[in-house]
Amino acid sequence: MNVIVCVKQIPDPALPGELDPSTNTLKRDGKLILDESDSYGVEMALQLVTAAGGGEVSLVSMAPNDETSGLRTALAMGAAKAVLVSDPSLAGADALTTAKVLAAASKQLGEVDLIIAGTESSDGYTGTVPEQMAEVLGLPSITFAKSIEIADGTLKVDRQTEAGYDEVTCSLPAVVSVTAGVVEPRYPSFKGIMAAKSKPVETVTTADLGVESVSWAQQIVSVEDAPAREAGEVIEDDGESFNKIVEFLDNLKVI
Amino acid sequence: MGIDNIWVFAQAADGAPTSGTLELLTQARSLGGNVSAFMAGDGAGVAAALGDHGAAKVYATGDLGGALPGVAVSAAMQAVIEGGDTPDLIMFPQSYEGRDVMARLSVKLDRTVLTNSTAVSAEGDAVTVQTPVFGGTKLVNSTFTGERPFLAAFRPKSFVAEGGAGAAGEVVSAPVPDLGSAAGATVTAVHVEETSGPKLDEAAVVVAGGRGLGEADKFDMIESLAKQLKGAPGASRAIVDAGWVPYSYQVGQTGKVVKPTVYIAAGISGATQHMVGMKGSKNIIAINKDKEAPIFGVADLGIVGDVHKVLPQLLEALNSRS
Numbered sequence: 150m151n152v153i154v155c156v157k158q159i160p161d162p163a164l165p166g167e168l169d170p171s172t173n174t175l176k177r178d179g180k181l182i183l184d185e186s187d188s189y190g191v192e193m194a195l196q197l198v199t200a201a202g203g204g205e206v207s208l209v210s211m212a213p214n215d216e217t218s219g220l221r222t223a224l225a226m227g228a229a230k231a232v233l234v235s236d237p238s239l240a241g242a243d244a245l246t247t248a249k250v251l252a253a254a255s256k257q258l259g260e261v262d263l264i265i266a267g268t269e270s271s272d273g274y275t276g277t278v279p280e281q282m283a284e285v286l287g288l289p290s291i292t293f294a295k296s297i298e299i300a301d302g303t304l305k306v307d308r309q310t311e312a313g314y315d316e317v318t319c320s321l322p323a324v325v326s327v328t329a330g331v332v333e334p335r336y337p338s339f340k341g342i343m344a345a346k347s348k349p350v351e352t353v354t355t356a357d358l359g360v361e362s363v364s365w366a367q368q369i370v371s372v373e374d375a376p377a378r379e380a381g382e383v384i385e386d387d388g389e390s391f392n393k394i395v396e397f398l399d400n401l402k403v404i
Numbered sequence: 405m406g407i408d409n410i411w412v413f414a415q416a417a418d419g420a421p422t423s424g425t426l427e428l429l430t431q432a433r434s435l436g437g438n439v440s441a442f443m444a445g446d447g448a449g450v451a452a453a454l455g456d457h458g459a460a461k462v463y464a465t466g467d468l469g470g471a472l473p474g475v476a477v478s479a480a481m482q483a484v485i486e487g488g489d490t491p492d493l494i495m496f497p498q499s500y501e502g503r504d505v506m507a508r509l510s511v512k513l514d515r516t517v518l519t520n521s522t523a524v525s526a527e528g529d530a531v532t533v534q535t536p537v538f539g540g541t542k543l544v545n546s547t548f549t550g551e552r553p554f555l556a557a558f559r560p561k562s563f564v565a566e567g568g569a570g571a572a573g574e575v576v577s578a579p580v581p582d583l584g585s586a587a588g589a590t591v592t593a594v595h596v597e598e599t600s601g602p603k604l605d606e607a608a609v610v611v612a613g614g615r616g617l618g619e620a621d622k623f624d625m626i627e628s629l630a631k632q633l634k635g636a637p638g639a640s641r642a643i644v645d646a647g648w649v650p651y652s653y654q655v656g657q658t659g660k661v662v663k664p665t666v667y668i669a670a671g672i673s674g675a676t677q678h679m680v681g682m683k684g685s686k687n688i689i690a691i692n693k694d695k696e697a698p699i700f701g702v703a704d705l706g707i708v709g710d711v712h713k714v715l716p717q718l719l720e721a722l723n724s725r726s
Contacts, residue, residue, distance in 0.1 A: 166538050173544065243516045244507075271677075274657060275519045280474055280507035289588030292474065292504055295651070308472075309651055310500060312417065313597040317472070319589040329658075330645040366516045366550025373543050375536060378683060378702045383695070386709025391717040394668075394689055395725075397705050401687060403609055403633060403666055404722065 150201030150299070152194040153255050154228065155266040155279070156187040158212045158219030162271055173369040174241040175272060181212060183219035186267040188226070188334035190327050193297055194265050195227045195335075201299065204262075205229040209254040211247060213240060215352050224345035225337030232257050236354040236363075243365035244273075248281030253358040255286070257351070263304070264324045268293055283324035290324040291317050295331055407526040408437035411491040411553070412459065413477070413505055416443065416450050423606075424497035426457045426565035428558060432495055433458030433569055435526045440491070440573075442481060444473045444501075447575040455573040457565060462573035465580050470590040474504025476580045481505070482512045484578050485553070493531055495524070496557040506555050508586075517555045518546055522562040531556070539676030540683050560605065560661045561684065597652055602636050604653065609635025610664045612655055612682070613643065616671020616692060616711055620648035625715045626670060632722050638662065638682075640672045656681035671711045674699030691715070 158181035160166065167176040194206040208223050208231035215235045224231065232254045239250065255264060264286075269276035283290035293309040304319040309328055319325075337345070355363050384390055398404045410432040414425045425441070432439045440461040441447075441454045447464030454462050465480045485491070494509070496502035498520060510517045523534035531554050532547045548554040604610065611633065613626035623643070630637040638660070639653040655662055656678040667685035672678060674690070674697055682688070683702055690703035691714050700706040707714055 168537075168542070244519075245510050245514075245516055248511070269658065275517065276503050277507035277510065277517055277519065280504050281511050284475075284478075284508045284511035284586065287585040289475065289586055290504075291472065291589050293500055308591075310594075311422075311652075313595040313652070315591045315595070316593040317589055317591050323588065328651070329641070330647065330651075366548060367518055367546055368549050369544055369546050370532065371545045373545070375540055375543050377541075380701050381704035381706065383700050383703065383706035383708060385695075386707050386714055388713075388717075390707045390709055391714055391721055393705060394707070394714075394718055395721050397687075397689060398633070398666065401666060404725065 150198050150204035151207070151261045152198055152204070153207050153209055153258055153261050153264045154187070154190045154194045154223070155251055155264065155282070156191065156208050156210050156219065156223050157184045157270045158182065158210060158216050159184045159270060159272040166272065168372060172241055173372050177213055181216045181219050183222040184267065184271050186269070186271050186329050187223070189329055189331050190265040190267055191223045191226050191228060192332045192334040193327055196332060197263070197297065197299055207231065207258045209251050209258070210234070211239060211250055213237070217350050220350060221345045222337060224348045225341040226335055227341060230349045231351070233350055233352045234355065234358065235352055238355060238363045242363070243367055244275040244277045245281055246363060246365050248278045249285055250355060250358065250360055251278065252282045252285040253360050254353070257353070257358070262321045264322070266324070266326050268326045268328055279324055279326035286324070288322055288324050289319050291319055292326045294325050294327045297325060297327070297331065406437070406529065407435055407492045407531060409491045410435060410437060411440050411442050411494045413494065413496045413502055414441035414443040414450070414454060414459070414462070415497060415499065415501055416445065419449055421450050421453050422497065423565060424499060424560045426453070427561070427563040428495045428497060429454065429457035429459055430566045431524065431563040435524070442477070442578065444468055444477050451575050452572040455571050456567040456569055458569040459573040460570065462575045463578040464575055465578055468580065470592070471580070471583065471587065472504065472589050472591065473501045474508050475583055475586050475589070477505045478508035478512060479583055480578045480580045481509055483581050485513070491553045493526070493552070493554045493556065496555070498557045498559045502557055506557055510555055513553070515553065515555050516548065516550060517557070518548070519557040521556055521558050524556065524558070536680065539679045561663050597650055599652070601631065602634070604636040604638055604655070605660045605662055607636035608665045609633040610638045610655070610662050610685070611635055611668045611670065612638035612640065612672060613670050614640035614672030615642045616673070617643070618712070622712070623648055625719070628719055629668070629715060632719065635664070640675070640678050669699050669703070670715060672699055673697040674702070
């Protein structure tokens with residue numbers, strides 16, 4: 150059972166995001182970390198490979214400046230190897246281009262049974278890349294998986310819906326996007342962290358992958374400040390503040 | 405040229421178009437030109453409501469036979485486009501199915517996508533969409549520079565649905581072609597999570613809980629207060645991920661967008677991910693121990709205090725009034 154997990158290395162969400170004033174795209178030049186929402190996919194993949202009794206988990210990622218620190222976190226969790234696409238021509242790439250590049254990168258890893266991705270990244274959150282990759286690769290897909298099982302070569306997924314969930318079965322190979330909470334991601338062990346340092350990470354360019362015409366048909370024309378919502382009254386609870394809430398609700402005639 | 409032909413990916417639930425669908429049709433109609441709806445399933449039952457909101461034509465795929473809408477509806481759309489009806493713009497609700505159909509279609513047609521938008525304008529041949537970023541503090545205006553159709557997805561409640569546009573849309577069959585190697589996923593069972601009281605994204609009052617509640621059992625306080633106020637309970641992503649409540653409770657970027665008359669945030673700090681889903685509320689009350697919590701920056705009434713003390717007192721006070 151060979152599984153590929155698509156992971157994104159993003160600016161630390163704890164730090165305020167910034168737009169590059171010359172291009173109006175998200176600044177991604179500082180230290181990058183593993184997007185937390187991808188740690189669920191890595192964990193899921195590791196569990197599926199263990200359950201299958203053999204195979205390995207590989208990673209594909211796209212990031213500027215040969216950035217690998219986020220990849221090392223996923224390798225420390227237990228992934229075996231990674232392909233990183235790093236190419237200045239990809240700065241500001243749209244979701245479609247990203248999907249084409251990741252699809253091409255995944256082909257470098259040979260025969261694969263399953264490709265797992267998060268439902269959306271925590272910085273760009275377009276949320277279309279996994280399904281676009283499936284289309285580029287001509288594979289079936291299930292998005293928003295909240296549980297995954299593989300039995301007798303068939304994928305069984307509970308897929309989140311607006312109203313509840315659907316049970317979906319699917320042939321392999323396939324692409325699945327997983328929601329946060331699908332599994333509890335493990336913390337890398339010390340041994341894992343040490344081992345990750347020597348695991349193979351192949352860095353490639355779009356030319357190496359044979360991806361042509363890297364361009365996208367959207368342009369940011371301007372950025373403006375949103376009308377700010379003004380903060381109202383903030384009070385310290387003195388044991389009676391619930392009366393303030395009652396009064397507030399009363400004035401709005403909701404009680 | 406101009407923007408003369410707009411499609412809206414239409415969704416239905418319980419025999420009626422979703423509110424997101426009607427919002428997009430209304431907005432499409434205001435941009436001018438012909439508006440068509442494109443939907444999975446049988447169009448006859450909803451053609452009147454879709455027409456009333458602006459769809460002169462309703463493309464319907466017929467039963468999907470267990471295929472997921474993403475792969476099936478996008479293939480049906482491509483077939484109609486190759487048949488000669490080429491829209492200038494296709495608008496999708498920012499929903500599970502909307503994103504999937506749009507993603508598949510973007511590859512089939514080799515078109516870029518713009519998602520998470522909350523406004524759209526058309527001027528001459530150009531379409532510009534507006535997307536909030538950084539928790540809604542900045543608005544980014546983007547335009548499409550390539551070939552049509554342009555593909556854009558919009559968050560729920562970005563527009564106000566208005567009927568009265570016209571007669572029932574003409575239903576046109578748009579069958580799903582052979583899906584080839586992309587076929588393979590089949591829905592074998594559908595589960596609906598029962599909820600009582602008003603729907604989270606339609607309720608006039610929403611009471612939401614977060615990590616500050618401390619443990620899963622304490623969410624009972626949120627449920628009780630919501631019930632007392634005839635509202636709906638909601639939750640932050642943190643406690644949904646922790647498994648305290650089902651995903652259907654989640655308010656935020658990856659959950660529901662709510663705009664109730666009153667939003668009560670209890671034990672929620674106000675992460676960007678959450679704020680995006682509730683900032684549009686008419687009135688916000690926040691209760692949180694940490695006076696530095698970002699939620700106080702948007703609250704009309706902020707109580708710096710312990711939810712375990714304030715909520716029971718509030719419940720008791722409300723009980724004694726009724």
